[in-house]
Amino acid sequence: MVRDASRVETFSDGVFAVVLTVMAVELLQNGPARDPGKQLPDALAHAWPSYLAYVITFGIAGQIWLGHHNMWRYVVRVDQLLLVFNLLVLLFVATIPFTADLLSDNLRRSPAEQRLTAALYVGTVLGESLFFNLSWWWARRRHLLHPELDPRLARAVAWRLRLRPLLYLIAFAFVFVDPILSLLLYLLLVGLSLIRRPGDLPRFAAGASEEINGRGR
Amino acid sequence: MVRDASRVETFSDGVFAVVLTVMAVELLQNGPARDPGKQLPDALAHAWPSYLAYVITFGIAGQIWLGHHNMWRYVVRVDQLLLVFNLLVLLFVATIPFTADLLSDNLRRSPAEQRLTAALYVGTVLGESLFFNLSWWWARRRHLLHPELDPRLARAVAWRLRLRPLLYLIAFAFVFVDPILSLLLYLLLVGLSLIRRPGDLPRFAAGASEEINGRGR
Amino acid sequence: MVRDASRVETFSDGVFAVVLTVMAVELLQNGPARDPGKQLPDALAHAWPSYLAYVITFGIAGQIWLGHHNMWRYVVRVDQLLLVFNLLVLLFVATIPFTADLLSDNLRRSPAEQRLTAALYVGTVLGESLFFNLSWWWARRRHLLHPELDPRLARAVAWRLRLRPLLYLIAFAFVFVDPILSLLLYLLLVGLSLIRRPGDLPRFAAGASEEINGRGR
Amino acid sequence: MVRDASRVETFSDGVFAVVLTVMAVELLQNGPARDPGKQLPDALAHAWPSYLAYVITFGIAGQIWLGHHNMWRYVVRVDQLLLVFNLLVLLFVATIPFTADLLSDNLRRSPAEQRLTAALYVGTVLGESLFFNLSWWWARRRHLLHPELDPRLARAVAWRLRLRPLLYLIAFAFVFVDPILSLLLYLLLVGLSLIRRPGDLPRFAAGASEEINGRGR
Numbered sequence: 001m002v003r004d005a006s007r008v009e010t011f012s013d014g015v016f017a018v019v020l021t022v023m024a025v026e027l028l029q030n031g032p033a034r035d036p037g038k039q040l041p042d043a044l045a046h047a048w049p050s051y052l053a054y055v056i057t058f059g060i061a062g063q064i065w066l067g068h069h070n071m072w073r074y075v076v077r078v079d080q081l082l083l084v085f086n087l088l089v090l091l092f093v094a095t096i097p098f099t100a101d102l103l104s105d106n107l108r109r110s111p112a113e114q115r116l117t118a119a120l121y122v123g124t125v126l127g128e129s130l131f132f133n134l135s136w137w138w139a140r141r142r143h144l145l146h147p148e149l150d151p152r153l154a155r156a157v158a159w160r161l162r163l164r165p166l167l168y169l170i171a172f173a174f175v176f177v178d179p180i181l182s183l184l185l186y187l188l189l190v191g192l193s194l195i196r197r198p199g200d201l202p203r204f205a206a207g208a209s210e211e212i213n214g215r216g217r
Numbered sequence: 218m219v220r221d222a223s224r225v226e227t228f229s230d231g232v233f234a235v236v237l238t239v240m241a242v243e244l245l246q247n248g249p250a251r252d253p254g255k256q257l258p259d260a261l262a263h264a265w266p267s268y269l270a271y272v273i274t275f276g277i278a279g280q281i282w283l284g285h286h287n288m289w290r291y292v293v294r295v296d297q298l299l300l301v302f303n304l305l306v307l308l309f310v311a312t313i314p315f316t317a318d319l320l321s322d323n324l325r326r327s328p329a330e331q332r333l334t335a336a337l338y339v340g341t342v343l344g345e346s347l348f349f350n351l352s353w354w355w356a357r358r359r360h361l362l363h364p365e366l367d368p369r370l371a372r373a374v375a376w377r378l379r380l381r382p383l384l385y386l387i388a389f390a391f392v393f394v395d396p397i398l399s400l401l402l403y404l405l406l407v408g409l410s411l412i413r414r415p416g417d418l419p420r421f422a423a424g425a426s427e428e429i430n431g432r433g434r
Numbered sequence: 435m436v437r438d439a440s441r442v443e444t445f446s447d448g449v450f451a452v453v454l455t456v457m458a459v460e461l462l463q464n465g466p467a468r469d470p471g472k473q474l475p476d477a478l479a480h481a482w483p484s485y486l487a488y489v490i491t492f493g494i495a496g497q498i499w500l501g502h503h504n505m506w507r508y509v510v511r512v513d514q515l516l517l518v519f520n521l522l523v524l525l526f527v528a529t530i531p532f533t534a535d536l537l538s539d540n541l542r543r544s545p546a547e548q549r550l551t552a553a554l555y556v557g558t559v560l561g562e563s564l565f566f567n568l569s570w571w572w573a574r575r576r577h578l579l580h581p582e583l584d585p586r587l588a589r590a591v592a593w594r595l596r597l598r599p600l601l602y603l604i605a606f607a608f609v610f611v612d613p614i615l616s617l618l619l620y621l622l623l624v625g626l627s628l629i630r631r632p633g634d635l636p637r638f639a640a641g642a643s644e645e646i647n648g649r650g651r
Numbered sequence: 652m653v654r655d656a657s658r659v660e661t662f663s664d665g666v667f668a669v670v671l672t673v674m675a676v677e678l679l680q681n682g683p684a685r686d687p688g689k690q691l692p693d694a695l696a697h698a699w700p701s702y703l704a705y706v707i708t709f710g711i712a713g714q715i716w717l718g719h720h721n722m723w724r725y726v727v728r729v730d731q732l733l734l735v736f737n738l739l740v741l742l743f744v745a746t747i748p749f750t751a752d753l754l755s756d757n758l759r760r761s762p763a764e765q766r767l768t769a770a771l772y773v774g775t776v777l778g779e780s781l782f783f784n785l786s787w788w789w790a791r792r793r794h795l796l797h798p799e800l801d802p803r804l805a806r807a808v809a810w811r812l813r814l815r816p817l818l819y820l821i822a823f824a825f826v827f828v829d830p831i832l833s834l835l836l837y838l839l840l841v842g843l844s845l846i847r848r849p850g851d852l853p854r855f856a857a858g859a860s861e862e863i864n865g866r867g868r
Contacts, residue, residue: 007226007230007286007289007290008286009658009661010226010227010230010444010661011230011233011234011282011286013234013658013661013662013665014230014231014233014234014235014448014451014665015234015237015238016662016665017234017448017662017664017665017666017668017669018234018235018238018239018665018669019238019241020666020741020745021666021669021670021673021745022238022241022242022669023745024670024673024745024746024748024749025673025748027746027749040757040760040764040767040768041767044767054746055742058738058742058745062735062738062742065662065738066731066734066735066738069658069659069662069734072658073658080283083283083286084279084283087275087279087282087283090237091272091275091279094237094238094240094241094275095241095244095271097241097242098241098244106257109257113257116257116258116261117257224443224447224503224506224507225503227443227444227447227661228447228450228451228499228503230451231447231448231450231451231452231665231668232451232454232455234451234665235451235452235455235456236455236458239455239458239459297500300500300503301496301500304492304496304499304500307454307496308489308492308496311454311455311457311458311492312458312461312488314458314459315458315461323474326474330474333474333475333478334474441660441664441720441723441724442720444660444661444664445664445667445668445716445720447668448664448665448667448668448669449668449671449672451668452668452669452672452673453672453675456672456675456676514717517717517720518713518717521709521713521716521717524671525706525709525713528671528672528674528675528709529675529678529705531675531676532675532676532678540691543691547691550691550692550695551691
């Protein structure tokens, strides 16, 4: 009966899985297969913004999934508002293919159009980040987290979550310098967050951790 | 072997996840990216009915998911008919993108077309609501719910479920006054149901609740 | 570590969920929203074969899911070949939207085209049914089922599974009389199988059943 | 709290499920239903490369799923890097529909185009295979596997995983002889790997296996 968090994960995973694969379908429909006039190698090369957008989006959505995974493993119970915050996170996650498609379509147009689409993309990620922060804040306040979770760790996670939108905003500021540079900066940010030391994966307080790891599965 | 309800949830979550993300794909395909003749800001602004429909649909489908989540956590066993009722709920949930797309395409046409598409949209939600009510009624009648679920709570849930289609019908009646007003009323109804106090999340009878929460997970 | 069957269910549920919702997306793309020349009521009425095909497909795929759910709750372990049989079931399930779309597109064409598309549709269902039968046969032969499953029940399930393709073939034979009649016969068959008495849901041997139901969840 | 691996499986299954069904949707959109000028039987026959590509892709993605299933049932804990390797496996899995579509579109064009698209397809599978190997290597090195997993078995799995990209490369080399032959060779390789004896499904060390199977579920 206490599988609540588990069902939230299943549902969210479904949304994440569709978002990741929808980008690949878009790739397919924007890709060279739909460009009959050109030679295949040219058509493939011509479609590079699609590939870039696919990789970046996979990186962003994958990173959000990692964060979601890391957070929800500490959630023991849910209440209505936590579910609503999670739905709002997913509302923004589900629009990533839309904004990413806009971005990749406008990557070779005027600077004004590049900035507008980059701003929309960043807005999506910021919205997601905002409600993600609210989820963690609410889960802590309402004692929905595992009772043996180390409070220092819960605080550290909260700080890391607050840092993320800031870094995204800085990367966004570079849109006014050069949109491609801004995108590459994103890729770098995502890369950095992915390769972080396995050691800093959130842990439980010593006792709880022993007990849990001892159970095997 | 008694994971029956858990599999029903996984399956339903898959349908919900696709429904939520399909709307975002539709957004992408109805959106400005497919409107080459226009300037980007105009094209983005022009597509506002798509955004409204996306948000409303996400709200409606998200709210249905919340209700589904709240109901199924009390279901301990399933039988053939409960599964069929659940499939029929999903049959209507899966058509939400279709009716929402119709709605958003006709939002700026004649009042007759607005009414027709709004009626279809409401019909979808009413159909879903009907079979949702049948699910709860059948699960109670067949003793498929958790044995320690407080009977007063089961009754309260049944009343709340019966109330929902009524509120939707009232919102629908406003289509004859003004379709946009009717849509906004929906949004308000969904919003109200989302922000309800966390305290009124269904609880078990005192003893059961203690036992369950004490287990941690 | 013995969650094997559970993961097979999650994966299959993902495929089922996408199949059910893909039909609704097709509805959307074949539907009146893409028919700008016509009046809305006419366009909606004109699209009736899409609705029929959607309902029938939802019925067929939903029924297959019910069967899949009923079978896999008895599976305790899996081996390579059982997984392959299950993948082949899904191979056919995943083509249902394709054959259903063909069917609905040709429902108002010549009898020859109606027969060809109906034959393809039935072929899909027969292929699925064949590998479903093989799954059950293999799971019984290799003792992958719950050890306390009543052998008489396992035999009864096997007989019911063998009956299904026969009934489908009979419904198919009516294509040569009238394709619409054949489709309606399918709908009837599906309906009959859905409304079967809850009492004939497979049960365990008396002792096992007691033990299992007593556990609550 | 130790459900980590279980959530990774749910998420990956979502991606696999969408990949398998997306191919069927592609079939639908490349298929005869969109070819109004032709007679139905001709249109159906004309679309044979789509069917071949669908079956091959289902085979490849299904085989990858089998491997993923076989590997992850031994994983007891996860860390950040294992999740990243898994995301990268999925990054390549999600592009299978794209490369398969390219392949099926170019199967009747010039040898140069056939080779290029076949190379892309093989590249996808090689990329997936590389990160799959890294996953297993990392899980072994970091002791994330079940503690009672027989070390000889873990080594045997590692060898089998290393063999797979080699076989794919050999099949790819045949593209320079004949692209169709190369595809058929793939199909054969996939077939061989599927029909391998159920007996060689990885087992636990004797004691652990007893304990696990004894639990029933």
